[in-house]
Amino acid sequence: MNVVRLVVAVLLLVLLPGALAACSPADPPAAAPAPTSPGTTGPATPAPGTTSPGTTSPGTATPTRAAGFGELRFKEIGKFEQPVAFAVRAGDERLYVAEQPGRLRTSGGDTVIDLTGEVSRGNEQGLLGVAFHPSGRWVYLDWTDKSGRTHVTEWAYDGAKATARRDVLTQDQPYANHNGGQLAFGPDGHLYIALGDGGSAGDPQGNGQNLGTLLGKILRIDPRGKPYKVPEDNPFVGKEGARTEIWAYGLRNPWRFTFDRETGDLWIGDVGQNAWEEVDYQPAGSEGGENYGWNLREGERPFRGGKGRELVDPVIVYPLNEGGNCSVIAGYVYRGKKIPWLQGQFMYGDFCAGWIKAAPVDELEKAAEVGRVDQLSSFGEGHDGELYALSLEGPLYRIEPA
Template identity: 35%
Template sequence: MILRNESSQGYAVLDDLIIVTSQAPTGQRLENPIPALIQKGTNRLRLKQITDGLTAPNWAVAAPGDSQHLYVSDQNGKLWRIDLSNGDKTILLDLSDRLVPLGAFGVNTFDERGFLGFAFHPQYAENGLLYTYTSEPADEASDFSTIPENSAPDHRSVIREWRLSFADSIQDQATVAEERVLLTVDQPQFNHNAGGLNFGPDGMLYIAFGDGGGADDRDGQEFSGSPMIEHGMAGNAQNNANPLGSLLRIDPMGNNAANGKYGIPADNPFTGSETELNEIYAYGFRNPFRFSFDTVTGLLVLADVGQNDIEEVNLIQAGGNYGWSSKEGSFRFDSNGNDAGFVTSEPVSGNLIDPVVQYDHDEGTAIIGGFIYRGESISTLQQSYVFGDVARRGNGDGRIFYTRGAEILELDLTLRDTPGFWVLGFGQDATGELYVLGNATGIPFETTGAVYKLVSNAAFSAGTLNIPSIDLIQAGGNDTYRTRLQAVQGSQPLRFELIQAEKLAESFRGDNATFDQETGTLNIPFVNISNADNSVSTYSAELKLIPGLPLLTFELKQVILIKQLQLVIEITGLSKSLYGFHLLH
């Protein structure tokens, strides 16, 4: 039985009340579903600002054939090209005139629509193909729609293919040689759009869609002003007759889809079904923001934003059902009628896949998916999945996490306790290094958006000083090297001999140390040392080249304490010896 307020004027006593007769759940509401708090790990890194002046950057990758730049989607419609050697930015493509007007509750207000994703074709350097996900006015019929008769969608999601033309592969401004729409999807509400696009190692294009918005995957009452459009009794995410709440897999080079504009791979899990959408690869998602493929193993890792309690990270299997809205994370979800839903202690039934890691809202408000780290400059982060949360308490206090699948740890930042901004996205460059994207407002307006690179401090352990990058300042031009120096046993003051050096790309310039060849001074602003209790101390060090020796040998001249974790040591007087260093205050 359903009782509904049909009044169109003001508020009635029964304010949009819907009562559905069902058996009450046997489980109890979990007030604190995951009691353990996320701890800071021993990975102490820094955020190096690469560029600023963006609005709400949400995704960043390299283009095939172009290792010099990072390409960044901005929610307001701009696709930026960032020069990684100097931070200069230009607009590669401007889609702002295609977008639905942003500001869900008025001018300069929160919104989840916009330019939400892009992907370069694997052969982009040869064919110039780029794919985008945009939120646009629903002014014509879409390929897929769940909108009932006499109702209107809030907007529609549009997947486009662009063929760009360049004088060369790194030309600043692209010329559009051709564009075409691959598929369109009507959206019931303004939120839960997801929007990620990625090509998998199989050459297929994967597209993430949220459940259509509103609350509980049922209707639009989560936010005032949203249209009242139901998602069906089971919800969109459990209805495989439409793409909402699902991850799609298509072949943009094919034409066997219903609209003839793309292909449906023959090995998709529901290919050939007459009742389930053949494009679906996996389903049961609320708002999958974001997903990525591991560049080594090909693993597909997807972060799904929870409703009121749980944020989750999933490993995606073909045909897998990830449970929303029957469950949130690994917990049974109770939609709680017209009140806020919650997770319960009731057992979860059905063949539903649980996340590999999850956290509750003591820790954050909305998960932001990232990447498995495969770069070379942060050895301690290798094979870790790096992701974040938009804001712990909703006031711009974003967080950065990492995991290898057993537990979640928070990155320990050198010069700050938290990033200090809304974390809106992550990026990965051609060398596998990672970037954090965010702004100061959490909304798609103004120009407080910035791109930061995760960079490693130098590290001293077991007599070896590893420096991830040294800018060599010399008369003939500057170069950057990754180096290892070995401590000379028994030397006092401590000396180091260069035992390895590897030349790096210009994108590593300014990440760490500098060596002035003329003065012989090696400045290392940040050196991590692990203490006996596994805490970390960070120092600034200055070394001086000793001329006339057969190897490049440096003598330690000064060390200054920058930051400690857990273990506090006060340095007083003229000198103090610690871990083989001769400390001069």
């Protein structure tokens, strides 16, 4: 993805280690909004029939009222150093936040894991993702080491100390951007891992469409193996030349993906390159193997003349460089109780423009702006289904009815 549109993107990447911006150095380094604004570049206008998130300059936790919608407020409940990911643990009321510089901290201010002496810094690298095993007994972090290599590392965790550290999976990264970084356990209990296409601009190595590499994919594994197990029903098990860990492919920089806690549907925010940001979708019950098109396609349009069959269309597309747009941040379908009018709506935003939108899952074209958060880096979901928003500038906000 391109770092925040040309100058903005580049500036963000330089000023914020891993800021979130679309990238294209020709595709400035970018990753999903992970520490560097997922990158994007190139003017464009919304494709017919797609949502076109509004345009605006970043705000700072500003409530907005939209037609037919109620009003939200973003209440600051914590301050962190470049927060980029959020998780909750079974049986634990604390909130856990991953800071890009390398710390996993609780909402109470405790440091659970400190990798600041090991992570790479700047650009889109660092500590990028966190997830707890459904049992709460293990915690997993996605991070890049000083050589830029991605690690998915496990610690045993009793709520007080993280011990028995081991690497579950590692992946070489040819460039410093597009590292992905999202970790989440799905409804099936397996760990899903997002990896970008390896970086640079335009996917020069063709990783997105190459089933022989983990780059440009969402993986699905059982992390409690040695070092992990591949579920027998993964789509490419038994397919010659294909990595069996792959669950879905054709992705550029899937910075954030989420599962709908009620339906099990999967929502993927894939940061674009020069023209389009997109949200992809996989229905619950899918057998996996979806090809979301990169680098044959960006958004709904062919990329550099690329062609392909059986590509899965994005469900939301909006233009880069319009109103400051640069990197899509996928959120959650709201399933909480405190905001009745928001029920069943998918929330997402843009790192550079700062807007946050909500869209009925069955009428995504009716997306409406419901608030703004400056340098939105990620969303979070609590045990009760209530939602949170993180700003790379430091605040953790709880989303509440105004």
